[in-house]
Amino acid sequence: MKARFIALLTGAVLGSSVLSAQSNDCATMAALAYDDAKAKNYDAAYEPLMKVREKCPEYSLATFQYGERALEYKIDNTEGAEKKEFIKELIGLWEERLELFPAKTSKGKVYSDIAQLKFDNKIGTTEELYNAFDKVYKEDKENFTSPKGLYSYFQLMVDMQDAGDRELQDVFDSYDKVMEKIEEEENKAAENLAPLLKKQEAGEDLTKKEEKKIKYAEINLNNYNSVKKALNAKLGARADCDNLIPLYKKDFEAKKSDVNWLQNANARLSAKDCTEDPLFFQVSEALHQLEPSAKSAYSLGQLAEADGDRAKALDYYNEAAELEQDPNDRARIYYRIASNYKDRGSFSQARNFYRKALKAKPSLGTAYLQIANMVAKSANNCGEDSFSKRAVYWLAAEYAARAARVDPSIASNANESATAYRGRAPQKTDVFQKGKKAGEAIKIGCWIGETVRIPQM
Incomplete structure (x- = not known):
């Protein structure tokens, strides 16, 4: 019995020693491979990294991170059959990483990277x-x-x-x-x-x-x-009214009781402003009768607006906004309501709805730009003297600059507007003569009711 215990103890000690030796071997191999990879010497790092991956696959996620860089380097610097082998190896490495380190690996990124690699290299x-x-x-x-x-x-x-x-x-x-x-x-x-x-605009320091x-x-x-x-x-010309109207017109009679079909047709025709053809009214009316929804209400609002009935259009748009669940579509509806109020000179109401649009879709820079435009138009009405009236343009510039930051598609126009507004605002000498200084708050009255700070000049 004693001899058996000693044998078991000896085996345990030897086994522990073997595991320890293997761990040390992995650490040594990995250290050498990682050093070359860190120095971006991928030719030298490639084979050691693949050896660590083969012998000690679970040792560290870093093996796969550095291995990916080494293989991408190889792919970029080889051609033909050799390049295809490296591509195949990189795909295998990504799949192995997902299997061994699932908690630290995004399935979507791995699958996306694999698909893109095949796409870029015309594989399949x-x-x-x-x-x-x-x-x-x-x-x-x-x-x-x-x-x-x-x-x-x-x-x-x-x-x-x-x-x-x-x-x-x-x-x-x-x-x-x-x-x-x-x-x-x-x-x-x-x-x-x-x-x-907002923190930056307020003049607060940002951390790195x-x-x-x-x-x-x-x-x-x-x-x-x-x-x-x-x-x-x-998408090009595929999505113009000349293609959409015949596409949906030929199926309307057969599909006019199909809510899903009507919803798709309505959304596409509405998005492309194909609203003058009678088909748009037929689709919208059929959809609203079968299943009143945000999209059908919005479409009927468009029709009412086209007929010149703004009050009825606003009723439909508000109904659409209340029914809409998708934030992007809700933003589009609020933006349209806001624009209706803006066109009528109801700036306070318009701003409320532009803000609702921004709450639903924070990247909707055009809403900021429209607010900037209304603020600037109100400069002469929202100040007590020349200085405070011109100070309104600082606020308009802030809104325009914010539009450029959140929506690159309008950045050029928005930045030009911001520059123009700053040019109309008080300049450095005006601020000095008024006894003011940078950072000082100025309250703006009338419908605007906001505070703007004098910028650094």
């Missing part, structure tokens, strides 16, 4: 490549955030439709879901940006982390804006 048929991106969308939509990947996903659908393998409606459906995802990500970026911009957040959010907004432009260019 158009159908296979589309299915690869479709897998990302279906299995981890939340983490499918790559602007390039989202564009590729849509482009492949267009390519299949051009080849006669998909219907025009399939292209529209793909456009809608990709655009919806892009706008969702834009809103997240704008939400992150908004409080930091906050400065990085601003930079990151603005980069994302620019990237998504570029993709939206590319999507619209790719």
Whole structure:
């Protein structure tokens, strides 16, 4: 019995020694491989990294992070069959990382990166490549955030439709879901940006982390804006009224009791302002009778507005806003209501609805720009003397500048407006002569009712 105990103890000690030795070997191999990778000497780092991956796959996530960089370097610097082998190896590395480190790996990013790598290197048929991106969308939509990947996903659908393998409606459906995802990500970026911009505008110091957040959010907004432009260019003439009206007119009689079909037709015709053809009224009326909804109410509002009945149009738009669940569509409705009030000179009401639009969609820079325009137009009515009247332009400039920050698509126009407004505001000598100083708060009266601070000059 004693001999058996000694044997077991000896085995345990030896086993522990073996495990310890293996751990030390992994640490030594990894340290050497990581040093070369950190120095960006990927030719030297490649083989040691792959050895660590083979012998000690679970040792550290860093093996896969550095391995990805080394393989991307190899792919960029090789051609032909050798390049294809490195591509295959990188895909395997991503899949292995997802398997071994699932808590620290985004499924959506891995699948998106794999699909993009195959797309960029023309590996697979158009159908296979589309299915690869479709897998990302279906299995981890939340983490499918790559602007390039989202564009590729849509482009492949267009390519299949051009080849006669998909219907025009399939292209529209793909456009809608990709655009919806892009706008969702834009809103997240704008939400992150908004409080930091307010802090910056108030003259408060930002931490390095906050400065990085601003930079990151603005980069994302620019990237998504570029993709939206590319999507619209790719959709091209497919989405004009000349194509949409015949497409939906031929199916209307057969589909006029199909709520889903009516909703899709209504949304597309409305979005493209194909509202003058009688088909738009037929679709909108049929949809509102079957299932009153935000979209059908909005469409009837458009029709009432086109007939010159603004009061009736506002009733429909307000009904649409109350029914709407999608924040982007709700923002569009509030923006339209706001514009109605603005056109009638009801600036306070207009601002309320522009703010509601911004709450629903923080990246809607045009709403900020419209508020800036109303504020600037009210300068002569909202101050007691020349200085306070001109100070109104500082507030207009702040709104215009904010529009540029949250919406790169209008940045040029918004920045020009901000510059123009600052030019009309009191200058450094005016501030000095008035006995004021930078940072001092000025209360603006009338419908505006806001405070603006004198900027640094």
